[in-house]
Amino acid sequence: MNNKNATKQVKSGRSKRGRPALSEAQRQEMRDKIALATQRLFKEEGYRNISMRRIAQEVGCAPMTLYQYYDSKLDILHTLWNEVFDELFGGLAELELEGREAQEQLQHLASAYVSYWVDNPDHYRLVYMTEGVSQSDVSVFIDDPDLMARYQVFAEVFGIVCANAFPRAVMAKKLDTLMCFLQGIIHNRVTISGYPWPDLGDMVGLAIHGVLNQEPKDE
Amino acid sequence: MNNKNATKQVKSGRSKRGRPALSEAQRQEMRDKIALATQRLFKEEGYRNISMRRIAQEVGCAPMTLYQYYDSKLDILHTLWNEVFDELFGGLAELELEGREAQEQLQHLASAYVSYWVDNPDHYRLVYMTEGVSQSDVSVFIDDPDLMARYQVFAEVFGIVCANAFPRAVMAKKLDTLMCFLQGIIHNRVTISGYPWPDLGDMVGLAIHGVLNQEPKDE
DNA sequence: TTAATTAAATGTACGCGTATAATTTAATTA
DNA sequence: TAATTAAATTATACGCGTACATTTAATTAA
Incomplete structure (x- = not known):
């Protein structure tokens, strides 16, 4: 069903007649x-x-x-995503993370990530809002392996921060949650740009703190 | 500029001639x-x-x-918001919060809030996504006093939880941040409905924890 | 009663995404 | 070469939001 036109199987050399x-x-x-x-x-x-x-x-x-x-206008717009994500993750790759403490690395990475979208609202709209296109669900993300792969940076740094403190499954959930928080920060700052939002770094800090230092409160 | 057609000033009884x-x-x-x-x-x-x-x-x-x-289709759609927010905040008002501990109250309130949107994605799209309408910024929220007033519930419960632990300004920022986190949870769960998201209550718990129990780490 | 005036209501048209139908093109076969 | 065939391309049409032009309706002044 997906990307019918991307490669468009040549139907295993069917039919010698007709326009090739x-x-x-x-x-x-x-x-x-x-x-x-x-x-x-x-x-x-x-x-x-x-x-x-x-x-x-x-x-x-x-x-x-x-x-x-x-297949659609959306399909064409997706080709622009690569440009955007190249720029985004290119920038993230250039961050000086090495010397720092683990959680500080995460803070820098996440802040840069959020900043990119906030500073490029048109790019954000392109990727996350895609208005005027007739489609029901934006599940494009989870079934684009290349894109998912790029987000691995977060998983890696996050893994270092966690440092075996949590089981793998728990860590994955925490990371998912963190990414949701970041998304929330971005989305609000982009769509309600006139509001006097708190300092960006502070918000990111709270997000990280939230998913990391949770007391083991049962239930 | 806003809501020209809402009341449409009668132009101070101008002109006796012509169709009234x-x-x-x-x-x-x-x-x-x-x-x-x-x-x-x-x-x-x-x-x-x-x-x-x-x-x-x-x-x-x-x-x-x-x-x-x-003025526009969006203007008409806004009339539906009241319906939605009535239902939403009506439900929140019926929550049994009294007996519980403060932070638990907040957890219940926030979870119910998130659940409402996640369970009614069509309502979420109506209010927060409004696609196909030609407008640039969704700042409608911050200049609708009635709507802002409804969100005071959160400020109240949040105030109880904080209990003078923070200056008022800091508390306001924390609340803004929390609402962003909740929005992030909602937005992701609505738009990427196929993904195996962590437990909703857990995510909300991390959000609350994040904005509340921040260590006083300077800088 | 008729002309003038003004607001309300409607008609027309534009660009949008795209479904479907028709046409053109490039190959093979007779 | 001419007929056939299938892919590529294009034309037409629909419903969309809405800008702009026109028409209709309701009032007062002549």
Whole structure:
């Protein structure tokens, strides 16, 4: 069901008659062309000015032709995600974490993560809000292995901080919870930008503290 | 700029000539009619099936006539918020909090709050996601005094929990932060419904713990 | 009664995402 | 070469929110 158009199985060399399917190279070339045009649009005219008709115009084809290469507008927008996540995780990778204490590392990492989204609200909207697209669930995240892999940075640093203090399963839950908290901080600061929010680092600190130093209160 | 159509100043009795403006009663009647039709649509056909043309059809007028009484679709949707918040805070008011310890009260309140949204994702989307509407910022919250007032419940219970442990300003920041965390929990559970999230109460517990028992670590 | 005036109501049109139908294109087969 | 076939492409159409133009309706002044 997913990404039908990504590779579009050549149906194991079916049928010698009729117009042949595009080669994988041709497919990819056009996909790249579309992605590039969308990228340019995003950069030069902003998120709100990306439309299928506008992309088609840039590419030089009819709007519906785009659907030969991508399933939906959302599918096209996903190609921009890589750009965004490259920038985001590139920045995170450059952080000087080595010398510091474990929890301080986590604090720095998480703060940088939150800051990125808050400083780039258009990117946040692109990835997390995707309005105007007819789809019901945003489960895209959990079934994109590449994307999940990038978030491993957090798991690694988090693992160091926990340092065998918790069973693996508990640690995983705590990390999930932490990421939810960070998401909450980001989402609120992006969507209610006018509010006098507390210091960003402080909020992140509370989030980390919350998931880490929980007293073993039964029940 | 805001809610131009809500009361629509009669321009201080201007001009005796020409068709008279609708009376306040007539205005309100039509506004109610529209709100009611929208409410019915929401309940019977779901959030996704609310459209200006559909509402107009129910009301028995042309789509553009709706704009005589409301500024935008979003403006109409806001009338549904009251319904939702009535249900939400009504439920919260019925919670048995009295006998319990303060922090446990907060835990119950917050859990019920989160549960409401998670159990009614359509309501969450209605209030917090509002897709397909052309508007840039969702600052509607902070300049709706009635709505802000309802959230005072949290401030009250939170105040009891803190019990003079923190200065008022610090307490306010902690509360803001807690609400962000809760929002994060909700948002993730609603939008990524397929994921095996940790226990809801546990997540809420970590959020509360995070903002409350912070060690006085300077800097 | 008629003309003028003003608000309310409606009609038309735009760009949107995209479903579906029709057309064009590039290959094979007769 | 001409007919057939299937993929690629494009045209058309729908419902969407709503800007803008037009029409209708209700009042007063002439």
